[in-house]
Amino acid sequence: MHAIEGWSYLDSFYFTSFIATGQGPPGNLQPASALGKAFSSVLAFVSVGTVITALLFLFGPFLGRVLKAGEDKLEEVEKEVELEVEGQGRN
Secondary structure, three states, rough: OOHHOOOOOOHHHHHHHHOOOOOOOOOOOOOOHHHHHHHHHHHHHOOOOOOOHHHHHHHHHHHHHHHHHHHHHHHHHHHHHHHHHHHHOOO
């Protein structure tokens, strides 16, 4: 945005950080030119996807363990219910 809109480096960084985290553009900084608006749109799609991918890369192993523990617990409960149903069927 520095080169396109002539903003300062700090304003450009501030704007980009808001776009990259999916918060939308801050109220006091709006691209005025068509090129700036187009660049901001592309930046939003690319950066939000990049942030999501980075978070999944960082927290994916932890989430995998949590999901596996949940799956194991569901299988355990399912077996308990099957045993209860079989026991009631014999009575």
